[in-house]
Amino acid sequence: MQDIPRKRWIRPCTLVYLIMVALTLVTWGIGMTAQGGLELSLLVLLFALIKGQMVGDWFMGLHFVQGIWRWPIIIWLFVPGALITIAFILSYGG
Amino acid sequence: MQKNKYPPGDLAIWIFILAELLVFAAFFGAYAFTRLKNVELFNYYQMTLDRNAALLNTLALITSSYFVVRAVADIREDDSKGCKRWLWAAIAMGAFFIVIKGGEYAHHFSAGVTLSSNTFYMFYLSLTFFHFMHVILGMVILAAVALKVGRGGYSADEHTGVETGASYWHMVDLVWLILFPLIYVMR
Amino acid sequence: MQYSSQAVAKPYFIAAIGLFVGQILFGLILGLQYVLGDFLFPEIPFNVARMVHTNLLIVWLLFGFMGAAYYLVPEESERELESPGLAIAMFWIFLVAGALTILGYLLVPYAGLAQLTGNDLLPTMGREFLEQPTITKLGIVVVALSFLYNIGMTVLKGRKTVVSLVLLIGLTGLAVFFLFSFYNPDNLVLDKFFWWWVVHLWVEGVWELILGSILAFVLIKTTGVDREVIEKWLYIIIAMTLITGIIGTGHHYYWIGTPEYWQWWGSVFSAMEPIPFFMMTVFAFNMVNKRRREHPNKAAVLWALGTATMAFLGAGVWGFLHTLAPVNYYTHGSQITAAHGHMAFYGAYVMIVLTMISYAMPMLRGRTAANSNKSQVLEMWSFWLMTIAIVFITLFLTAAGILQVFLQRMGENPLPFMVVQEKVALFYWLREIAGLVFLIGLLTYVASFFVGNDEPEAKTAG
Numbered sequence: 227m228q229d230i231p232r233k234r235w236i237r238p239c240t241l242v243y244l245i246m247v248a249l250t251l252v253t254w255g256i257g258m259t260a261q262g263g264l265e266l267s268l269l270v271l272l273f274a275l276i277k278g279q280m281v282g283d284w285f286m287g288l289h290f291v292q293g294i295w296r297w298p299i300i301i302w303l304f305v306p307g308a309l310i311t312i313a314f315i316l317s318y319g320g
Numbered sequence: 321m322q323k324n325k326y327p328p329g330d331l332a333i334w335i336f337i338l339a340e341l342l343v344f345a346a347f348f349g350a351y352a353f354t355r356l357k358n359v360e361l362f363n364y365y366q367m368t369l370d371r372n373a374a375l376l377n378t379l380a381l382i383t384s385s386y387f388v389v390r391a392v393a394d395i396r397e398d399d400s401k402g403c404k405r406w407l408w409a410a411i412a413m414g415a416f417f418i419v420i421k422g423g424e425y426a427h428h429f430s431a432g433v434t435l436s437s438n439t440f441y442m443f444y445l446s447l448t449f450f451h452f453m454h455v456i457l458g459m460v461i462l463a464a465v466a467l468k469v470g471r472g473g474y475s476a477d478e479h480t481g482v483e484t485g486a487s488y489w490h491m492v493d494l495v496w497l498i499l500f501p502l503i504y505v506m507r
Numbered sequence: 508m509q510y511s512s513q514a515v516a517k518p519y520f521i522a523a524i525g526l527f528v529g530q531i532l533f534g535l536i537l538g539l540q541y542v543l544g545d546f547l548f549p550e551i552p553f554n555v556a557r558m559v560h561t562n563l564l565i566v567w568l569l570f571g572f573m574g575a576a577y578y579l580v581p582e583e584s585e586r587e588l589e590s591p592g593l594a595i596a597m598f599w600i601f602l603v604a605g606a607l608t609i610l611g612y613l614l615v616p617y618a619g620l621a622q623l624t625g626n627d628l629l630p631t632m633g634r635e636f637l638e639q640p641t642i643t644k645l646g647i648v649v650v651a652l653s654f655l656y657n658i659g660m661t662v663l664k665g666r667k668t669v670v671s672l673v674l675l676i677g678l679t680g681l682a683v684f685f686l687f688s689f690y691n692p693d694n695l696v697l698d699k700f701f702w703w704w705v706v707h708l709w710v711e712g713v714w715e716l717i718l719g720s721i722l723a724f725v726l727i728k729t730t731g732v733d734r735e736v737i738e739k740w741l742y743i744i745i746a747m748t749l750i751t752g753i754i755g756t757g758h759h760y761y762w763i764g765t766p767e768y769w770q771w772w773g774s775v776f777s778a779m780e781p782i783p784f785f786m787m788t789v790f791a792f793n794m795v796n797k798r799r800r801e802h803p804n805k806a807a808v809l810w811a812l813g814t815a816t817m818a819f820l821g822a823g824v825w826g827f828l829h830t831l832a833p834v835n836y837y838t839h840g841s842q843i844t845a846a847h848g849h850m851a852f853y854g855a856y857v858m859i860v861l862t863m864i865s866y867a868m869p870m871l872r873g874r875t876a877a878n879s880n881k882s883q884v885l886e887m888w889s890f891w892l893m894t895i896a897i898v899f900i901t902l903f904l905t906a907a908g909i910l911q912v913f914l915q916r917m918g919e920n921p922l923p924f925m926v927v928q929e930k931v932a933l934f935y936w937l938r939e940i941a942g943l944v945f946l947i948g949l950l951t952y953v954a955s956f957f958v959g960n961d962e963p964e965a966k967t968a969g
C-alpha cells in the first residue's frame with residue numbers, strides 16, 4: 227500500500243481485507259452445504275478471482291503500477307479462471 | 321497519485337513469481353480438465369476433505385498477507401519496530417497454516433492415502449504439497465527480512481528487501497485463494 | 508592474459524578440439540551405417556561406433572569445461588591458480604585414460620573389455636553415455652577431485668564472484684552426480700533412475716550452471732556491461748534452472764514403471780524448463796545491445812549469441828516438443844529424441860565451449876585481445892557452416908521422427924520398425940550430407956587457427 231492518508235476512517239487495505247474475509251466465509255458456507263451445481267461453483271470461482279484481484283491490486287500494490295507490470299496478475303487470474311470455467315461447464319454437459 | 325513503472329520489490333523476484341504462477345496455473349488447468357473425465361470420483365473424494373481446516377487456512381493466509389501489507393506500510397514510514405512486529409505476526413499465521421495443513425496430511429496418511437490412491441488424491445496431494453513447500457519457503461524469506469529489519473537494516477528510503485519478501489508472500493496467498501475453492505468447494 | 512597460470516587451459520582446449528574431430532568422424536560413420544547397414548562391418552559395428560561418438564562428445568566437453576575453468580577462475584579470483592603443475596598432470600592422465608578407453612572400445616569386443624577391466628567386481632558398464640570401464644570411471648573421479656581441489660582453492664583464497672561461485676557449484680554438481688554411475692542396481696526401474704540422475708541432472712541441471720557462468724564471464728569481458736547487472740541475471744537463471752530441472756527429471760519416468768503421478772509432475776515441471784533457456788537468450792542479446800565497448804573479438808561475441816539462441820532452440824523448443832507425457836507416449840525413443848539430443852548438445856554445450864575457446868585462445872596464443880581479421884572471418888564461416896549443418900541434421904531427423912511415429916506407432920495398421928526405417932531412409936541420406944557439411948565447417952574451424960597468424964590483430968572498427 228502506498229501513501230495512506232491517515233485521516234480516513236479505515237485503511238483501504240483493511241477494507242480489502244475485510245471484504246476478502248467475508249467472501250471466504252461465504253465460500254466456506256457454500257462448501258459446507260456440499261450442494262454443488264454449476265452456478266454455485268462458478269460463483270465461488272468468481273469470488274476467488276475477485277479476491278485474487280484484490281491481492282494483486284492492493285496487497286501487491288499493482289494498482290499503483292503503470293505499463294506492462296500492471297497486467298501479469300490480472301492475466302494470470304484470467305487464464306486458469308477461464309480454463310476452470312470451461313472445464314466445469316463441460317462437466318455439466320454444457 | 322503517482323504511478324510507478326515497476327512493481328514493489330526487486331524485479332528479479334517478480335520474474336520468479338511469474339514463473340511459479342505459471343506452474344500453478346498449469347496444474348489448475350490440469351486439475352479441472354482431468355476432473356472432467358472423472359467427475360464422480362472427484363466429487364466423491366472431495367467430500368473426504370476437511371473444509372473447516374481449509375477455511376481456517378484461508379483466513380490464516382489472508383490475515384498473514386494483510387499483516388505483511390501493514391509491515392510494508394510501517395517501514396515506508398520509517399517505523400522498523402512496527403514493521404518487525406507485523407512481519408513476525410505474519411510468520412506466526414504462516415506457522416498456523418503449516419500446523420493445520422500438517423494435521424490434514426496426518427489424517428489422510430493415517431487413512432492410507434497416497435499419491436497413487438486415485439487421481440483426485442494425486443492432484444490434491446501434489447497441488448497442496450507444492451503450495452505447502454511455498455509457504456515454508458515464504459516463511460523463511462519473511463524471517464530473513466524480519467531479522468534484518470530487527471537489526472535496523474531497512475529504512476523509509478531503502479526497503480526493497482521488505483517489499484521483495486512481501487511480494488513473494490502475497491503470491492503464496494494468491495495461489496491458495498484459487499486452490500481453496502477449486503479443490504475443496506467447487507463440485 | 509592476466510595470470511600466467513591461465514596458460515594451462517591451452518592444452519585442454521587443443522585436446523578438446525582434437526577429440527571433437529574424432530567425434531564427428533564417428534558420427535559420419537554412424538550416419539552411413541544407418542543407410543548402408545554393413546559399412547565397416549565387422550571392424551567397427553554400429554554399437555561400438557555409437558559408443559565412441561557419444562563418449563568422445565562427453566570427454567571433449569569435459570576437457571572444454573576444465574580448460575574454461577582454468578582460464579576463467581584465476582581472472583575472476585584475481586590470483587594465480589593453486590597448482591598449475593597438478594592441472595597439467597591431470598591433463599595427461601585424463602588424455603591417456605581417455606585414449607586407452609577409446610582404443611579398448613575399438614580393439615576389444617565390449618564384453619571382453621568388461622571382463623578385462625574387472626567389471627564383475629563393481630559392475631558399472633553397459634549404460635548409454637556411461638559405458639566406460641569401471642577403472643576409467645575411477646580415473647575420471649580422481650581427475651575431477653584434483654580439478655575441483657585446484658579450482659576450489661583458487662576461488663576460496665581469492666576474490667569471490669558470483670560467476671566463479673556458480674561455476675564451482677556447477678562443476679561440483681557434475682562430479683557429485685557422476686557418482687551415481689557407480690551404482691548399477693539389478694532392478695531395471697532403479698537402474699534407470701540412477702542413470703537419469705547422471706544424464707538428466709547433468710544436462711538439465713548442473714551443466715546449465717556451468718553454461719550460465721561461462722556465458723556471463725564472456726559477456727562481462729566482451730560487452731563491458733556492469734557486473735551487477737549480469738550477476739542478477741545469472742541468479743534468476745540458475746534459480747529457474749534448478750526449480751524446473753530437478754523435478755523435471757520426471758519427464759524420463761513416464762514409461763519405466765514408476766507411479767502415474769510422475770506423468771503430471773514430469774510434464775508440468777519440465778514444460779517450464781525452456782524458461783531459463785529463454786531467459787539466457789534474452790540476457791545475451793540484451794547485454795550485447797547495451798554494450799559499453801566494441802570488443803575486437805567479433806567471433807567470440809558471435810559464438811556467445813549463437814549459444815544463447817541455439818541452446819534455446821535445441822533444449823527449449825525441441826525439448827518442449829516431446830516433453831509432455833501424452834506426446835512422449837508416441838515419440839519416446841524415436842528419431843525425434845535424436846534430433847533433440849543433437850541440437851541441444853550442440854547448441855548448449857558444444858557452443859559454450861567453443862565460445863570460451865574463441866574468447867580465450869587468442870590471448871593464450873599471445874595476442875592481446877583478438878585474432879587477425881582473416882582468422883576471425885574464417886572462424887565465423889565455420890560458425891555458420893556448423894550451426895546451419897546441425898539445424899539441418901535436426902530438421903531431417905525430426906522429419907524422419909514424425910514419419911516414424913506416424914507409420915510405426917499410430918493409425919490402424921502400424922508398420923514394423925525395420926519397414927519404417929527403409930521408408931525414411933531418404934532423410935538419413937540427407938542427414939549424412941548435412942553431416943558432411945558439419946565436418947567441412949569443423950575443418951574450417953581448425954584451419955582458422957592456422958591462418959592469419961602473422962597478420963596484425965583485428966582492431967575495433969569505428
Ligand code: HEM
Pocket residue numbers: 635710711758759777778780781818821822823825826827828829830831835838839840841844847848849851852855856
Ligand atoms: C542442453 C540441454 C539438454 C540436452 C543436452 C539434452 C539432451 C538430451 C539427450 C541426449 C536425450 C536422449 C537421451 C537418451 O535417451 O539417450 C534427451 C532426452 C530428452 N530430453 Fe533433453 N536435453 C536437454 C534439455 C532438455 C529440455 C529443456 C527438455 C524439456 C523441455 C528436454 C526434454 C527431453 C525429453 C522429454 C527427453 C526424452 C525423450 C524420449 O522419451 O525419448 N531436454 N535429451
Ligand code: HEM
Pocket residue numbers: 531534535537538541557560561564844845846848849852853857938939941942943945946
Ligand atoms: C557436434 C555435433 C554432434 C553432437 C553434439 C552429437 C551428439 C550426439 C548424441 C548426444 C547422440 C545420442 C543421441 C540419442 O541417444 O538420442 C548422438 C548419436 C548419433 N549421432 Fe551425433 N552428434 C553430433 C554430430 C553428428 C554428426 C555430424 C552425425 C552424422 C552425420 C551424427 C550422427 C549420429 C548418429 C547416427 C547417432 C546414433 C543415433 C541412434 O542411436 O539412433 N552426429 N550424437
Ligand SMILES: [Fe+2]
Pocket residue numbers: 707711755756758759
Ligand atoms: Fe531430461
